[in-house]
Amino acid sequence: MILFRPQFYLMVAILVVLTSCEQKESIVGKEHDPNKSIVLTSFFPREGGAREKILLDGENFGVDISKIKVFFNKTQATLISSNGDRIYALVPRLPGADPKISIVVGKDSMSYENTFNYRTQAQVSTVTGNGVKSFKPGMLSEAEVYGKYLELDAEGNIFMSWRDGGTFGVARINELQNIVTPLIEANTATDRILFANGLTVDRSTGMLTASHESVKEVMFTFDPREAWYPRQKNMKYSSSDLNSIVEADRYKNFITYCPYNKHLYTRYRDGKIAKINPETLQATIVHQGPIGSQYGQAINPAKPWLLYITLHSNASPIEYRQGISVLDLRDPNGSGGFKRLNAPGGSSFRDGPLADALFNYPKDIKFDNSGNMFVADYGNHCIRMVSADDMVTTVAGQPGKSGYKDGGPVESLFNQPWGVAVNEQGDIYIADWNNARIRKLVIE
Structure with a gap:
């Protein structure tokens, strides 16, 4: 019978977590391809106020939020994360009436067809x-x-x-x-x-x-x-x-x-x-x-x-x-x-x-x-x-x-x-x- 010390189990647990994180990154972390255009599909919710959480769906966004910009009309939103196909952001304050949402990645810029219903509070x-x-x-x-x-x-x-x-x-x-x-x-x-x-x-x-x-x-x-x-x-x-x-x-x-x-x-x-x-x-x-x-x-x-x-x-x-x-x-x-x-x-x-x-x-x-x-x-x-x-x-x-x-x-x-x-x-x-x-x- 072989006995393992507690440190062994701790090491195994850490390796499992790291491995799963690396696998998750490889699955959901899609880098931006500068040779392809970004694609916009939908966003949710369709209405809300300042600092509302919003999900912006599409393709080819990349995962580096320092290279992504999101605008509601001319007002820039705060970004939380991106997995390449979905951006998680916060609605900015006072973007104007019925703002159009635009996403800019590098030199590529696209706007959603539908506008966001901004509610002023x-x-x-x-x-x-x-x-x-x-x-x-x-x-x-x-x-x-x-x-x-x-x-x-x-x-x-x-x-x-x-x-x-x-x-x-x-x-x-x-x-x-x-x-x-x-x-x-x-x-x-x-x-x-x-x-x-x-x-x-x-x-x-x-x-x-x-x-x-x-x-x-x-x-x-x-x-x-x-x-x-x-x-x-x-x-x-x-x-x-x-x-x-x-x-x-x-x-x-x-x-x-x-x-x-x-x-x-x-x-x-x-x-x-x-x-x-x-x-x-x-x-x-x-x-x-x-x-x-x-x-x-x-x-x-x-x-x-x-x-x-x-x-x-x-x-x-x-x-x-x-x-x-x-x-x-x-x-x-x-x-x-x-x-x-x-x-x-x-x-x-x-x-x-x-x-x-x-x-x-x-x-x-x-x-x-x-x-x-x-x-x-x-x-x-x-x-x-x-x-x-x-x-x-x-x-x-x-x-x-x-x-x-x-x-x-x-x-x-x-x-x-x-x-x-x-x-x-x-x-x-x-x-x-x-x-x-x-x-x-x-x-x-």
């Missing part, structure tokens, strides 16, 4: 504010906010500017720390230390910048390394550029950081757009566009050379009023120039292709990292989204109906939302101005 909640139209710092449950414009850094800090309720300033709101704190504040409109509107953050450094609305050269920076202590900076224009800014229309409501060339851009009410080096403070007028007051300004991170602007109902020429326009910063005075994107005729509501869409006093605009634009549609009391493929949908609020209510996209209510900001995860924060609250919209 959204939820609105209140972050801080109690409806009192003033500013009071403190814990989120106790603070009072009357914010107009918002911005976010990569660390989750929400920055808010306000200029109503007897005071004005810039504040920091942090959900994790449960706190609202002022960074700069004044008690009367005559003490214009910093009269701020739109805010901007360089998310690589965390630097917050705000332009002084009514002084041509002045902006303020808030460095997180200095606990966001406010520092006045003066832009350095040539005398000809500085004198060219019409004194009666010197107001610059916005300043925006552009990651494409690491400069700042601001616009004056006389229609001049300036480019500022944040290190040297050298400033140059780079474009003369339509005149008029401004509601919003933002850079698209998916195309960071495009500067988007919403103009007031006093804009001239009139075709730019209450609309979304864009300027290509690579050649601001080129053939493209400053152009309106949505249909003319403001003070209305219409979803659909951007070229046909209508807004009612669109105010602040911001983008997520996929290139979806979110619009605070002030006059329609709702939040609209312009997808990366230029389709406009209403994602929260009831068009034309004001009120205050948290919940899903159909039942939620806003009252003249003014500011928006989007974090790295794609969550949208809203300055619900006439409700004197900061709201949060999570979309999947």
Whole structure:
């Protein structure tokens, strides 16, 4: 009788597992043949929301997911695995309406004939504010906010500017720390230390910048390394550029950081757009566009050379009023120039292709990292989204109906939302101005 030690049985078990794994790999692991086209057959499920698991069937995908790309419209999906004939993936967030699924392997690209029925899931909640139209710092449950414009850094800090309720300033709101704190504040409109509107953050450094609305050269920076202590900076224009800014229309409501060339851009009410080096403070007028007051300004991170602007109902020429326009910063005075994107005729509501869409006093605009634009549609009391493929949908609020209510996209209510900001995860924060609250919209 032969006796075997326990170690022998362990070794046999390991060899069996390894052998079975190798056999399984040889059966299901079908490498991609670059001499043959990929073939698409079907996918399951046919509908779902963000992060839904989906199986994509076909042939000749290969097993190396680093060489495979799956797109829902223009939005790339996360891949889990592939055995050559089946890809296991997760549905991406906000791919647009009825996305077409495309698979790319090497130079080969194919799309399924049927589209995917994407279901948007959204939820609105209140972050801080109690409806009192003033500013009071403190814990989120106790603070009072009357914010107009918002911005976010990569660390989750929400920055808010306000200029109503007897005071004005810039504040920091942090959900994790449960706190609202002022960074700069004044008690009367005559003490214009910093009269701020739109805010901007360089998310690589965390630097917050705000332009002084009514002084041509002045902006303020808030460095997180200095606990966001406010520092006045003066832009350095040539005398000809500085004198060219019409004194009666010197107001610059916005300043925006552009990651494409690491400069700042601001616009004056006389229609001049300036480019500022944040290190040297050298400033140059780079474009003369339509005149008029401004509601919003933002850079698209998916195309960071495009500067988007919403103009007031006093804009001239009139075709730019209450609309979304864009300027290509690579050649601001080129053939493209400053152009309106949505249909003319403001003070209305219409979803659909951007070229046909209508807004009612669109105010602040911001983008997520996929290139979806979110619009605070002030006059329609709702939040609209312009997808990366230029389709406009209403994602929260009831068009034309004001009120205050948290919940899903159909039942939620806003009252003249003014500011928006989007974090790295794609969550949208809203300055619900006439409700004197900061709201949060999570979309999947």
